Amino acid sequence: MEHLKELISRFSCAYVEDYKKIWIKAKLNSKDDLLDVAKALQTEGLRSLSTVSPTDFAEDGIMEINYFFEDLDTKRNLWLKVDLPRDEAVCEIESLTPLFASANWHEREAYSMFGVRFLHHPDLRDIIKSEDFRDKYPFRVDFDWDAHEKETVANVQQIVDAFKKEQSENEVDLESDSSETILNWGPTHPASGPIRLRVHCDGEEIISIDPDIGYVWRALEHLVTKKDFIGAIVAVERLCFMDNINSMVGYAMAVEEIAGVTITPFASWMRVLLGETARISSHFMGMGVFFNNMGLHTLAMWNMDTREFFLDFLESYSGARIATAAIEPGGVRYGLDMRMFDELQKALDKFDANIDEVEAIFVKNPTMRMRAAEVGRLSADEIHMFGLSGIVARASGVKTDIRIDEPYAAYDKLDLEYITQERGSARDRFVMIFEELKSSVAIIKKAKQHIEEAVANGEMNPTKDHMVKVPKKLPKGEAISRVEWARGEVLMHLVTQEKAKSPYRLKMRAPSFNHTMMLDYLLRGQTLSDIPLIFGSLYVCQGDLDR
Amino acid sequence: MLKILDFFDYAKSESLWMAHFCTGCCSLEMAAAMGPRYDWERYGYMPTPTPRQADVLMITGLVSKKILPALLRTYAQMPEPKYIVALGACSFDGGPYNDSLAVIKNPTEILPADVFIAGCPPKPEAIIEGLEAVKKKIKEGIPSAASQGGLWKEMEF
Amino acid sequence: MSELFFNAFVFPGLLYVLIWTVGLFWFFRKFMAALHKRVGPSFNGKAGSYQTLFDLSKLLTKESITPDGVNPYLFSIMPLLAVIVAMLPSAFIPWMDSFVVIKSDYGLLALVVLIGIEPFLLFLTGFGSHNKYSFLGGIRILTQAISMETAFVLAALSPAILFSTLNLSAIVEQSSWFSFLVLFPGFILYFIALLGLLEQPPFNIPDAEQEIVFGFYTEYSGTNYFLLQVAMFAEFMAVFAGAVTLFLGAYKGIFFDSYLFFFLKMLSIALVMMTIRAATPRITLSQMLNFSWKYMVPLALLNIAWIFFAKSLWFMGA
């Protein structure tokens, strides 16, 4: 850590300071140093770039770019800032993509949303945003949304025209007598969900894939700035509904850090309990999708059966099966009636009764092994290079789990261990989900027991302890928080202004973005049959892909 | 003769197949409605892989600007008679995304729905009840709303 | 004349195939649902037994879309041809003692050839659909058919060699418990090849929903799709009936011979097929090719050798 700090100090910085336990926060004086710093960091071992997040300070005329570098092995992280002029003509900086492959799409996103141009980027095209925003930068503070909104019909027409144009140009470059063609895999496709892969293939063989995303783009990061701090959880929760609790936890932590409140032990244990419940419900879907994509629906159905019981618990606690909005800055939203644990117990019993069967039939399935044990392999180096996280990283043997690296809520009181697989193939990722499912259930059991004991001997009051007050107006500040989401690392970067009633900027770094970026890399030279399999094994959710 | 025609009409109402198209998070609850606890197949609903064989288009929640053309196309690809069911708050007025300008606030003005199902997301029971309402509509011989009007007729896609 | 009419339209012709389609479709859904821990169709009729009837009748009343850019004749004639060709094999099957529509000494050949033609018709449906996914599905079905049919034919020939006849009725008459045991390896091979021919998991590669939408079915709607469905189930029937006739002694029963046993035997094959369907994911085209040429065909040849051996040992005198 000290070494890293010293290394940064060699460059001209406005400040270099410690931040939280495993972060260093620094600001470069000049953007010209960026490439040198990045090179130095890479040799130092910080090989992953988590995300690139611009913040638009319109009043100062500054576009501040935040880089989050991570070292997944030694857990040393760097938060690097650099200022750019805000003016569109000169808002440009060296691209880090040649050094950090993971920067690729993140820089494209920053370009499409804020108009920051990255020099020497190999492929700086628009991403996510729809065609009607071409040459407009929707996340800039001075973008006139209302004027844009008035033109809805023309805008949609523009999207249609662009799509038609793309289709007509699709095969112009291809020789007419070759068997090469371009397939649109999605968005109306049984296995795709709202995403479109432009698959350039030769018969069955894939030549390249260009994912076209943004079909469920809701501009969440912009939407939160229109809401107050409590209202924003509605948007944050919809990052992806499969595991909504943990994304709310991340947001709540960032708000609490700026407000300077600490939550009660009861609330932190509840966050663990609810978070793992949501993780389980997500993992159930993930396992089901993996097999669905190989044409077998049985596992999805069986999982759905068990999942319902966990949703029952969420429903008894919050009143909603999925859209729980159960985590709020300051704690958890509702008190706990101990009878709600009966529902949870039912779910756990159901889980225990079924899990062996699932393991025997599906996890050890020989056909599945034959099909998936060799495809989509990722080595540990590639994980670092592409900044992958969550089950995808752990399936390749990389020991990274934010619950352990940077414990939040009550995870530091639980003795967790890294669960990893070795080979990093599609099958390993599936087995990884399964193993994690089991460990989540173990965590829930522990948390439940702890809460029950603490309530019994009067340390916790389940109906009063759930919230501490968070002021409606927050001071100027900024914070980052990371949570281990069902799919991997979610990094929230929250910026507030003086006496803020609503977030000024909230960057949500979601794992599916990086995972989808891998599709082209993994699928080149494979066959069409591997698309759904690898897509399913990467455990992508379109919600957090587009945000 | 009349009897036979009646039979076919009845068959039409009792067998609804869904086009496979998810536009928003409501599709999660649609998956739950297919699952063992709610099992909509009991009522004869079934998802089909291609819109060519579908009777019902489910607008599962939000419709973003980018996906709207694809939605209209899917609708156009379906064979007559076809019905539209709109799920969730989003498809009614934008729901929680009402303030977001990447989302079409009132997709059903463009593609009028026969049945709205309330909720965010609607519970599986509600989805099944909504589909039963479609059946009733077909039995009563009410033509589908989208065939009667809607902006989609004026749009090119 | 009236007998021909009966054969063509009632048994084992059109009506029989339709009833079989409705019934088997229902049975598949119900059985699949049970394996999924669901109920399946249940509110229309007893245990939802009218559901598939409604489904199929509905298809008849729907609009049949002919997409832009296709050859309308090819597009619409193919499903009809597919149905007819799929129904033809049943004319050669000895459904009951002394009930064969076309008595032929070469029944087995006719059966194998007619079953073998079907995939080519389906390929043409995909080819004529003017859709990339349909086309891919068509190519896949062709590839699969060619590689699977070799093993299929070799396996189907084993009873013919054993009993030295191509006449299906004669094969059934000579079959016994003992011959069933001798033919058992052949039956297993036939069954695996059957999964490939009928595009059932793990060989459901041509209509792999998740990969290529619905393969050659993608563009079909309404009546045309109905015809393709019927063709599919008629094909099921032909292949199942082939298995039952060749290996399982057709109508021969325990105490008495009757069509009932024929039916039960077909049903049990369907059951095994569905169970495999519920527990096996799909493999890839190249794995299928590998499997069929590296294992299936050599094994089928070995099986023939075994049949010759067995024949010289036990069946020579007969």
Ligand code: SF4
């Ligand atoms: S109604 Fe709610 S659940 Fe449905 S798409 Fe909208 S936000 Fe998602």
